[in-house]
Amino acid sequence: MRVAFALSLLAALLSGCASHSNPSPDGAWINQTAIDAAAEGGNLRQALLAHGPNLEWNIDTKGGKAIASNGFELSEGKIVSAADGKLRIDFYGNSFEDLTLKGDALVQTATDSGPEQRFKAPKEAAPAGAQPGTSFERGLYSAYLGGKWSIVQGEGQGGVVEFQPDGSVSGLPGNDRYALCLAGDCAAMSGEYDSMWLEKNEQGNPWIFVRSGNQLEIFQAVNNAKADEMPDLRPGASQWVLQKN
Known part of the structure; x- marks a missing residue:
């Protein structure tokens, strides 16, 4: 019985190793x-x-x-x-x-x-x-926005903001969804600046943001382009400063 048990255990271990090495x-x-x-x-x-x-x-x-x-x-x-x-x-x-x-x-x-x-x-x-x-x-x-953020400046000061992995956000006044700009047209429009989309009830606007360690500052996005040109977004007035808890 001990021999049979040892052999079956060895087979299980070998099988596990084989499946691990060939995912x-x-x-x-x-x-x-x-x-x-x-x-x-x-x-x-x-x-x-x-x-x-x-x-x-x-x-x-x-x-x-x-x-x-x-x-x-x-x-x-x-x-x-x-x-x-x-x-x-x-x-x-x-x-x-x-x-x-x-x-x-x-x-x-x-x-x-x-x-x-x-x-x-x-x-x-x-x-x-x-x-x-x-x-x-x-x-x-x-990884980038997870956890709780306190509003240290701006509307809702003192409140707590939470960005969820599914793109929902709570605690940020006037907004219930967000999306970070990763590449493509939104990146071309904001140049060297990072940008995000914020909205509520499917109505929203682009915003410029600057992340520095545990601080996240969100600025109004000012369009410097002419009417017939691709938008050229730059940071305007600071809207919120968030501090990660």
Whole structure:
């Protein structure tokens, strides 16, 4: 009996090791390095640019497709080969990306157009049916704005603000939703400044913000562009200063 038990235990251990060393590439993989850099509390988009351009991969080997998100747009490619933990993605003849499973990471091979990038499985899965990119966004929101913030200046002074990973916000007067600008048009409009969207009841506006350690200052966004030009947003009057508790 002892021999049989020992053998079954050994088999279970070996099976566990085998499954750990050969994880499935399917599912979402997020750029945790970019999230960790942003969580240090500085300029958000500088942190993302330094560790981008891709922020999330979604792999579906059964469906033969892979989707990359850069925080603004999605690029869908066809998996043309998948063996021994190595994937080759064809973006319809325009470009290729090679991904390799290495331990608990999915590694995007460096190319002439971009550096090597490493992705991790998210700690919490995105809600069923969520758009690709959601896992990274929720992880970023939690790391960058998670916790409780006190309003030390501005309307609602003395109150407590909480930004949730799903994009909801409580305690910030006149607002119930937010979205951080990660890339794309909103980034082009705000230049070197970080920006966010704040709204209530689906009506809102862009705002400029500056994060410095445990302090977050939110400014009105002033448009310096002419009527026929793309908006050129710059910080105006300070609206709120928040301090992380």
